[in-house]
Structures are given as structure tokens and as C-alpha cells.
Amino acid sequence: MAFTLQNPPATPAMAAELGLLPEEYNEIKNILGREPNYTELNVFSVMWSEHCSYKNSIRWLKTLPRTGSKLLVGAGEENAGLVDIGDGLGCAFKIESHNHPSAIEPYQGAATGVGGIHRDIFTMGARPIAALNSLRFGLPTEERTRWLMKGVVKGIGDYGNSFGVPTVGGEVYFNECYHTNPLINAMSVGIIKQDQMISAIAEGAGNPVFIVGSATGKDGIHGATFASADLTDDSPEDLPSVQVGDPFAEKLLLETTLEAIKTGVIVGMQDMGAAGITCSTSEMSAKGKSGMIIWLDKVPTRQKNMQPWEILLSESQERMLVVVKKGKEKIFLDVFEKWDIQCACIGEVTATGRLAYYYYNQKIADIPAESLVLGGGAPIYERIYSEPPYFSIIQRFTIQNIAIPVNIKGVAEQLITLPNIASKKWIWEQYDSMVGINNLSTNSASDAAVVRILGTDKGLAITVDCNSRYIYADPYKGTQMAVSEAARNIVCSGGEPLGITNCLNFGNPYNPYVYWQFVNAIKGMGDACLKFDTPVTSGNVSFYNQNSDDGPVFPTPTIGMVGLLPDINKRMGLGFQTAGHHIYLLGEPRNDISSSEYLVYIIGENPSPCPYFDLEEEYRLQQILAGIIRMRLIASAHDISEGGLFTTLLESAMAGGLGFQVSTDQNFRIDAYLFGESASRVVISVDEKNRHALEIYLATEKIYHTKLGMVTDGLLFVNDENWGHIDLWKEKYDNALAMHFAG
Numbered sequence: 001m002a003f004t005l006q007n008p009p010a011t012p013a014m015a016a017e018l019g020l021l022p023e024e025y026n027e028i029k030n031i032l033g034r035e036p037n038y039t040e041l042n043v044f045s046v047m048w049s050e051h052c053s054y055k056n057s058i059r060w061l062k063t064l065p066r067t068g069s070k071l072l073v074g075a076g077e078e079n080a081g082l083v084d085i086g087d088g089l090g091c092a093f094k095i096e097s098h099n100h101p102s103a104i105e106p107y108q109g110a111a112t113g114v115g116g117i118h119r120d121i122f123t124m125g126a127r128p129i130a131a132l133n134s135l136r137f138g139l140p141t142e143e144r145t146r147w148l149m150k151g152v153v154k155g156i157g158d159y160g161n162s163f164g165v166p167t168v169g170g171e172v173y174f175n176e177c178y179h180t181n182p183l184i185n186a187m188s189v190g191i192i193k194q195d196q197m198i199s200a201i202a203e204g205a206g207n208p209v210f211i212v213g214s215a216t217g218k219d220g221i222h223g224a225t226f227a228s229a230d231l232t233d234d235s236p237e238d239l240p241s242v243q244v245g246d247p248f249a250e251k252l253l254l255e256t257t258l259e260a261i262k263t264g265v266i267v268g269m270q271d272m273g274a275a276g277i278t279c280s281t282s283e284m285s286a287k288g289k290s291g292m293i294i295w296l297d298k299v300p301t302r303q304k305n306m307q308p309w310e311i312l313l314s315e316s317q318e319r320m321l322v323v324v325k326k327g328k329e330k331i332f333l334d335v336f337e338k339w340d341i342q343c344a345c346i347g348e349v350t351a352t353g354r355l356a357y358y359y360y361n362q363k364i365a366d367i368p369a370e371s372l373v374l375g376g377g378a379p380i381y382e383r384i385y386s387e388p389p390y391f392s393i394i395q396r397f398t399i400q401n402i403a404i405p406v407n408i409k410g411v412a413e414q415l416i417t418l419p420n421i422a423s424k425k426w427i428w429e430q431y432d433s434m435v436g437i438n439n440l441s442t443n444s445a446s447d448a449a450v451v452r453i454l455g456t457d458k459g460l461a462i463t464v465d466c467n468s469r470y471i472y473a474d475p476y477k478g479t480q481m482a483v484s485e486a487a488r489n490i491v492c493s494g495g496e497p498l499g500i501t502n503c504l505n506f507g508n509p510y511n512p513y514v515y516w517q518f519v520n521a522i523k524g525m526g527d528a529c530l531k532f533d534t535p536v537t538s539g540n541v542s543f544y545n546q547n548s549d550d551g552p553v554f555p556t557p558t559i560g561m562v563g564l565l566p567d568i569n570k571r572m573g574l575g576f577q578t579a580g581h582h583i584y585l586l587g588e589p590r591n592d593i594s595s596s597e598y599l600v601y602i603i604g605e606n607p608s609p610c611p612y613f614d615l616e617e618e619y620r621l622q623q624i625l626a627g628i629i630r631m632r633l634i635a636s637a638h639d640i641s642e643g644g645l646f647t648t649l650l651e652s653a654m655a656g657g658l659g660f661q662v663s664t665d666q667n668f669r670i671d672a673y674l675f676g677e678s679a680s681r682v683v684i685s686v687d688e689k690n691r692h693a694l695e696i697y698l699a700t701e702k703i704y705h706t707k708l709g710m711v712t713d714g715l716l717f718v719n720d721e722n723w724g725h726i727d728l729w730k731e732k733y734d735n736a737l738a739m740h741f742a743g
Contacts, residue, residue: 003305010041018045031371039309039365046275053378056509057541060522068535070498079120081537083498090194092126095187095503095560097542102184106151111159112245117188119271125198126190130451133170134464134558138179140740157430162247167431169449174419181545185503187560201268202323203288209347213319215302221313249318256339265328272319278312280321285369291354294347308359388513397608421643422736447489459568461495468554474610475517479524484618486561491622492637494572495563502539507552509543517555574638575655581711587681588704591672598675612678621680633694636685644675659726661717662709
């Protein structure tokens with residue numbers, strides 16, 4: 001059948017169908033000085049989508065702190081953020097969402113999310129050494145949740161295990177608000193020699209432009225637009241928007257790319273993620289204040305008769321765009337031939353500032369590069385926002401209306417089997433955490449994953465954190481708590497926080513209540529990051545996580561944080577070490593059960609305010625804890641979060657197969673003392689030799705601390721009541737999630 005080029009003049013109706021507003025269509029005409037054609041309209045539709053342009057969020061994103069003592073590359077400057085870890089090395093890291101694709105095709109949606117985030121790292125010249133993820137699903141008793149979770153976990157595991165980068169940490173939460181719209185956030189961390197970093201830039205008129213990696217197909221077309229709209233009952237019909245990944249091809253592309261960088265012939269390089277060739281050509285050109293001529297007929301395709309606009313918009317995986325120094329093409333091509341990786345010259349850099357796309361000598365689009373990108377011609381909006389009615393309602397909650405349970409042990413047994421608290425062993429056992437021999441967390445569990453930096457005595461402490469229930473209750477304070485918990489996890493592990501990446505998952509930005517959540521979350525994040533000197537290095541905004549039946553998901557600004565351990569031999573674990581060690585609580589307890597797992601799922605009271613939190617108090621706690629660890633005064637440290645003090649004690653005990661004997665403070669309600677989730681508290685253990693020095697130090701610093709009790713050989717005692725052996729508790733904790741999935 002003869003091929004017919006489809007590139008008719010555009011119309012307002014076409015623009016609306018592609019998700020462009022009438023005023024945006026008029027602006028496109030102003031930019032071009034004429035009516036766009038169909039290909040040009042498609043290009044603008046993806047580049048001006050929320051997913052690519054951040055048009056509804058950039059105003060507030062720019063308020064986040066982007067400078068810090070260890071920052072090398074900040075948010076929006078390159079494919080990922082970069083922080084200084086000494087010895088001429090940098091740590092590149094980033095987190096991104098793949099929510100909508102995973103909602104309709106969980107296996108490929110999650111797998112390609114992992115592949116895409118790793119490409120962002122190695123496109124800069126960094127070798128990925130660790131992966132993490134943050135996952136949100138509906139209730140585990142629901143059939144849809146089981147289907148989604150099994151597909152997502154298998155997709156993450158299969159891609160990551162095959163690619164050869166260990167999954168070292170993460171978090172999983174369940175709530176009915178994620179029933180239709182799960183959140184799948186993937187994080188990658190890599191190491192780079194600072195002088196070998198490659199920028200996502202196109203410059204030097206006449207320099208050739210190459211597409212490398214897999215052939216281009218029809219998968220992923222309009223994926224960016226798909227991610228910039230609410231999920232509906234018709235969303236499964238958008239299944240072609242989901243990309244298909246090949247981890248083995250990506251592994252070869254990684255090795256080829258890193259070898260090619262060493263030749264010194266690469267000018268710039270960018271991953272082809274959302275919007276494919278369109279995005280990489282426009283962003284690289286705009287960054288270099290240049291332009292490109294691209295011959296789309298030279299792009300290797302795996303399907304016949306692809307229209308030019310399909311080639312431009314395809315989001316096929318394992319592809320990158322590379323600008324090479326003119327005259328050095330053979331050096332570059334030889335590397336790709338050695339690795340048998342596809343590499344084709346499809347254009348050249350120009351000094352015009354325009355993107356001229358050709359198809360067999362016919363110009364099918366001509367657009368100013370700057371007009372397509374963030375900070376250039378892409379629209380910027382500031383949406384209206386207002387406080388939602390629920391916010392005033394939850395302030396009416398009072399703990400005095402909640403009766404103290406009689407059977408505290410029974411409550412504790414229920415609590416540790418709740419889906420958000422119980423072991424996620426069923427999930428992480430499907431991930432390869434040992435490949436690469438860098439992960440130290442497998443032989444000594446800690447609050448953050450700890451990964452060795454090969455060739456040095458240093459390590460990275462890495463974590464992802466976000467309790468979206470807290471943020472729903474108070475977006476400003478709750479997001480401060482997310483940043484603070486990430487920092488606290490790193491400090492508890494013996495590290496110094498360096499910077500964050502974020503994945504901002506919210507509902508529809510046109511909803512004033514959703515946008516109020518977003519704005520206040522950004523404000524809270526900014527204040528906390530300034531306090532901890534953890535600038536925002538990179539990130540991702542994912543709006544439209546909602547549908548008409550379930551409404552918006554909880555506001556979920558996931559925080560990925562990286563910290564540095566100057567000496568991995570001084571890392572701190574969360575597990576109790578020896579029977580007879582003393583157990584202390586560092587940080588002040590509160591009569592507070594607000595937004596706790598205990599209050600919501602045991603008592604059945606919802607909603608309620610955010611748990612107690614004070615940023616200055618949190619910062620001081622972390623500074624003192626860091627000093628204690630540096631002086632090597634303690635044997636373990638584990639922060640208190642979901643499930644409260646009892647869950648923290650149990651996790652510290654289970655890590656070493658030990659038990660504990662503790663007493664509660666009678667000045668507090670026993671349920672609040674054991675199960676409340678107020679912030680800025682850490683459980684530490686100390687041997688007899690260091691106990692006196694610890695007491696003197698804490699008294700000198702005038703920070704609240706109290707001795708809870710002792711580590712035992714295996715039995716649990718609470719207020720002198722025998723609660724049984726640790727093995728019985730561990731069995732319940734380890735198997736609860738599988739039982740929930742069994743119905």
C-alpha cells in the first residue's frame with residue numbers, strides 16, 4: 001500500500017483534541033506568524049503539556065532553594081541533579097513518576113519508569129549504582145490492587161535485575177484514594193567523575209546529530225499528553241501511550257555511552273523520555289541557543305510507514321540524542337559498532353535557533369526551539385487556590401474523645417499487621433539488592449540504604465520518604481515532615497544530608513483545593529530544605545492523579561534524599577546489638593495520636609490533624625544525634641515514624657533476633673506513648689561502657705531523653721508484662737502483607 005503523508009493544516013478543533021487551550025492555539029499562531037500544520041500542532045501539544053512544560057507548577061517550583069554548599073548541578077539545569085561527594089566525584093540522582101502508564105499497564109509502566117530514570121543518570125556520564133522506589137496502591141484486599149501491585153513489582157524487579165543495578169530501598173503505602181490511580185515513583189543514583197559530566201546541550205553549527213539505541217516505534221506516542229489529563233473509564237483505550245522496555249538493550253546502551261564519553265568527542269547528550277525526539281531536539285537546542293535540521297526519514301524505525309509526527313512524538317525506550325564534534329564521527333561510530341548498538345546520523349546543529357524537521361526533502365515543521373521549552377515560549381499559569389473545607393473540620397479533633405484501649409498488647413499485635421506497617425518482604429525479595437556488590441544495607445539494616453562508593457572509604461546514604469496522610473492533614477507541615485524524616489533517616493545511618501530530588505504527585509491543578517495543597521506543600525518543602533541545607537537538585541511534577549469516581553489522590557510530594565558517609569566503617573544500623581544494652585528515647589514524647597495508623601485503622605477515626613512537629617526542634621535533634629554517632633557513643637539508632645515507638649522498638653529488636661524490656665511514662669496516655677507518631681524522636685541503644693558519657697553529653701546539650709529499658713535475649717516486656725518472644729512477633733510482622741493479599 002502506498003504511503004500517504006498526513007500533514008494537513010491545523011484547526012482549533014484539532015488543537016482542542018490534542019489538549020491545547022484556545023488561547024494556547026492563538027499563541028502558537030503568533031509564534032509561527034501563520035497557521036500551524038498538523039505536525040507542528042502535535043509538537044506544541046506535547047511540549048506544552050503539563051508533563052513537559054510544568055506550565056501550572058513552574059511559578060512555585062522556582063521558589064524552592066536551588067543553592068547549597070555541596071550542589072554542583074541544580075534543578076532544571078541538566079537531566080538530573082548533581083552533588084559534590086569529594087575526591088573529584090559527584091553523585092547524580094533523580095526521581096520521576098510513571099503513574100498513568102502503570103495504572104493501565106502496570107508491568108511495562110513500572111519497568112519503563114525504571115529504565116527512563118536510569119537513562120537520565122547515565123546520559124550525564126554517571127554510572128547508576130542504586131535504585132529506589134516509592135509506591136502507592138489502593139487497599140490490598142481489592143482485586144485491582146493485587147493486579148496492579150503484582151504487575152508493578154514484577155516490572156520493577158525484571159527491569160532492574162536485568163539491567164544490573166540493585167534496588168536498595170523504597171516505601172509502599174496503601175490507601176483507598178490510590179485505588180484507580182496508583183503512584184509509581186522511581187529513583188536512580190549514580191557516581192560520576194566531575195570532569196567527565198556531559199551536558200544536555202546542542203551547540204556548534206555543523207556538528208552532526210545522532211540518534212542511538214533502539215529503533216523507533218509507535219509505542220508511547222502522546223505519552224506526555226496522556227500523563228497530563230485525569231484518568232477516565234476510557235483511559236485503557238490509550239494503551240498505545242505506554243512504552244515497551246528492553247533492559248538488556250539499555251544495559252548495552254549504558255556501557256556504550258560511558259565508553260563513548262571517554263573519547264572526548266561528545267558535545268551534548270540527552271535521554272529521549274517524554275515526547276521523544278521532539279523534547280530532546282528542542283531542549284538541547286534551546287539550552288545551546290542553537291537550532292537543528294533533522295531528517296526524520298533517517299531515523300531507524302521498527303514499523304513501516306510511520307508518519308513524521310509519529311516519529312517525532314514516539315516515546316520508544318532505550319534511545320538518546322547525541323551531538324558529536326564535526327570530523328570526529330568515526331571515533332564515535334566505532335564505539336557503537338564495537339558494542340553493536342544502532343547509531344544513525346539524523347541531522348546537524350544550526351545557528352538559526354529553529355527546529356527544521358524534514359521528511360524525504362519535504363519540510364514538515366519549522367519551529368523556534370525556544371518557543372517549546374520551559375522558560376522560553378511555553379505558557380506559565382498561576383492557578384487560583386483556596387483552603388478546602390476539610391481542613392477546618394480536622395482541626396476540631398481532640399484526643400480527649402478517644403478512649404484508651406484496655407488491651408494494649410492486642411492493639412500492638414493488630415498494629416504491626418496493618419499493610420502500611422507490616423514487612424514488605426514479599427515485595428523486596430523480588431528485587432536484586434546485591435548486584436554490583438555496593439549495597440551495605442543487606443548485612444546491617446539502617447534507616448537509609450547505605451551504598452559503598454568503590455575505590456574510597458565513603459558511602460552514600462539514600463532514602464525516599466513521604467507520609468501522604470500527614471500532608472493531606474496539613475500540606476505545609478506534612479511536607480516539612482517528609483523532608484525532615486528523609487534527613488533523619490540519613491543522620492540515623494551515620495550520614496550527612498546533601499540534597500533532595502522530589503516527585504510531586506497531586507490531583508488536577510484546576511481544582512482550587514488541589515492547588516492549595518500543592519502551593520502549601522511547596523512552601524513547606526522550601527523552608528525545610530533551607531533549614532537542612534538540602535537544595536532541590538531535580539524533580540518531577542505529576543498532576544492529574546485522580547478520576548471522577550475516586551477524586552484526587554492524597555497530595556504526595558515524595559522526597560528522595562542523598563547523604564554522604566565519610567567513613568562507611570562508621571555507619572549506624574537500626575538493630576539492637578547485644579542483650580544488656582540500654583535503650584533510650586531521644587526527643588520528647590507527646591500526648592498525640594493524630595493521623596497515626598493506630599488512630600485511623602485501629603480506632604477508626606479519620607481525618608485528624610497532622611502529628612506534632614516543630615522544624616527547629618527537629619533540626620536540633622538531628623545535630624545532636626549526628627554528634628553522638630560521630631563520637632561512636634551508641635550501638636544503634638532508629639527513628640520513630642509510622643506505628644510509633646512500639647513499632648520502632650520491635651523493628652530494632654527483630655533486626656538482631658533480640659527482645660526488649662521497656663516501661664512507659666505514666667505522664668502520658670499509654671496509647672499515645674506507644675503508638676503516637678509525633679515527630680523528632682529516635683530510639684538509640686548504648687552499651688554500659690558508653691552509657692555515662694552519653695548521659696553527660698545529652699545533659700550538656702539539654703535535649704530531652706529518657707531511659708526506656710534494656711535489650712533482652714528475645715522476650716518482650718512492656719511495663720513488666722510478658723508480651724512473648726520476638727520470633728512470634730516477627731512471624732506476624734513478616735507474613736501479614738501476604739495474608740492481606742490472600743484476602
